Amino acid sequence: MAGTGEPGDGAERATGGECRCGRCPHGARTGHRQAVAAFVALREDFAAGRGVPAGLARSAGAARQWVSDELTLSAREVANRCAAERVAWLASVRWRSLLLVWGAVTALLLGQALTAIGAGWTVARTAGLLAAVVLALGLTAAAWWHRAHGGALAPLIGEDGRLSTSRTVAAGWAGAVLYAVLTMAVQLAAAAGPDERRHLLQGLELDRSGALLAMLAVGCGVAVLAYGLVTARVRSGRLQKVPAERPRAADLLADDAGRGNLLDVQYVLVNAAVLVCALVRLAGRPAHLPQLPWGLVVLLALSGATYLWGKAVTGGRPVILSVVRSRELGDLAAPVRTGDDIEIRGAGFVPPGAGTPDRLARTVVRIGDVHVPVPLVPVAGGFANPTDGVLTVPVPVDVEPGRVTVRVITAAGVETNAYPIDVLD
Numbered sequence: 291m292a293g294t295g296e297p298g299d300g301a302e303r304a305t306g307g308e309c310r311c312g313r314c315p316h317g318a319r320t321g322h323r324q325a326v327a328a329f330v331a332l333r334e335d336f337a338a339g340r341g342v343p344a345g346l347a348r349s350a351g352a353a354r355q356w357v358s359d360e361l362t363l364s365a366r367e368v369a370n371r372c373a374a375e376r377v378a379w380l381a382s383v384r385w386r387s388l389l390l391v392w393g394a395v396t397a398l399l400l401g402q403a404l405t406a407i408g409a410g411w412t413v414a415r416t417a418g419l420l421a422a423v424v425l426a427l428g429l430t431a432a433a434w435w436h437r438a439h440g441g442a443l444a445p446l447i448g449e450d451g452r453l454s455t456s457r458t459v460a461a462g463w464a465g466a467v468l469y470a471v472l473t474m475a476v477q478l479a480a481a482a483g484p485d486e487r488r489h490l491l492q493g494l495e496l497d498r499s500g501a502l503l504a505m506l507a508v509g510c511g512v513a514v515l516a517y518g519l520v521t522a523r524v525r526s527g528r529l530q531k532v533p534a535e536r537p538r539a540a541d542l543l544a545d546d547a548g549r550g551n552l553l554d555v556q557y558v559l560v561n562a563a564v565l566v567c568a569l570v571r572l573a574g575r576p577a578h579l580p581q582l583p584w585g586l587v588v589l590l591a592l593s594g595a596t597y598l599w600g601k602a603v604t605g606g607r608p609v610i611l612s613v614v615r616s617r618e619l620g621d622l623a624a625p626v627r628t629g630d631d632i633e634i635r636g637a638g639f640v641p642p643g644a645g646t647p648d649r650l651a652r653t654v655v656r657i658g659d660v661h662v663p664v665p666l667v668p669v670a671g672g673f674a675n676p677t678d679g680v681l682t683v684p685v686p687v688d689v690e691p692g693r694v695t696v697r698v699i700t701a702a703g704v705e706t707n708a709y710p711i712d713v714l715d
Contacts, residue, residue, distance in 0.1 A: 326368055376535060508587065511594070630685050656697045
């Protein structure tokens with residue numbers, strides 16, 4: 291919907307002629323972009339030393355906390371706009387996924403019509419087209435059933451809101467095998483006599499279809515094992531998972547932080563290559579299930595085992611290695627006292643995918659019984675605090691003097707080991 295600039299019901303408003311209602315995809319996307327632009331402008335102003343009230347400028351700690359609170363509030367607005375965009379995107383992607391599915395059916399029809407010139411139309415061509423239509427109708431029904439969760443993409447989206455590599459590969463093999471079986475079923479229904487039916491049924495025998503079924507079993511087995519492995523590691527705290535803003539195609543080849551992952555890439559490419567080989571064999575002999583060499587099954591098994599091994603060793607618990615008093619240039623060496631800043635050094639404080647401001651603001655340090663939010667310290671283009679390996683927080687006056695333990699609670703909700711420090715009054 292287009293904004294008119296006139297006052298509305300409060301949910302719909304326009305700025306600069308653009309819709310920001312948050313209900314339609316265009317309005318949600320525009321509102322998110324504007325919220326991000328406002329946050330970036332605020333962060334850059336604070337990083338340059340502008341916008342801090344004069345009454346707070348005399349106290350570095352108070353100014354830092356005020357800046358962090360302002361950035362946190364702005365980051366929450368960005369997160370709310372991002373959530374609205376995700377809901378609108380999931381509702382709209384249903385139609386795009388259906389266009390892709392029926393576009394593939396149309397492309398198959400055109401391809402069969404062009405290749406039939408001169409050779410003539412056969413029962414196998416009709417069977418292939420009907421099988422594609424049946425699959426497309428099934429996907430259409432699934433898209434309607436999951437219309438608020440991504441349509442036909444819903445089964446491929448993991449609990450973390452990302453496209454699952456293992457589920458997508460398994461779905462690809464399941465779709466290919468179903469297409470081949472439906473093609474055979476239509477040809478059996480149209481068979482002229484018992485001899486032709488017997489010939490078609492021979493194509494379903496295990497010695498010819500065993501490799502294809504083994505490939506389907508490998509793909510589905512890897513998907514189930516990957517799901518169980520990741521779930522167990524997340525529940526035990528050995529893997530940090532942060533929900534994604536929305537699914538993206540790059541999730542199939544990248545880790546949670548958006549960086550390319552070699553193990554995911556090889557798994558997708560190997561399965562795609564073998565799947566194309568199977569479809570080519572099916573196109574050449576539509577009266578039989580694709581008969582593939584067992585060497586390709588071994589290749590898929592090795593690729594799947596490598597992928598699962600990567601899932602088993604990736605990540606880990608956050609850990610504190612040391613805690614020291616944060617010292618400014620010119621300060622004398624001294625023990626840690628209430629009111630001082632401490633620098634916590636370690637690893638894994640910012641989980642992959644938790645680099646957005648609203649998630650950075652969720653990082654908390656527990657000093658004794660006191661929970662201290664980690665302040666956001668802006669710099670040009672990002673934040674100096676918190677980082678994956680270093681956190682800086684003040685020791686509040688509520689901390690009792692003596693020996694206390696320090697723990698970090700990350701945005702994923704995982705708690706580090708306890709590190710003891712001595713606090714003086």
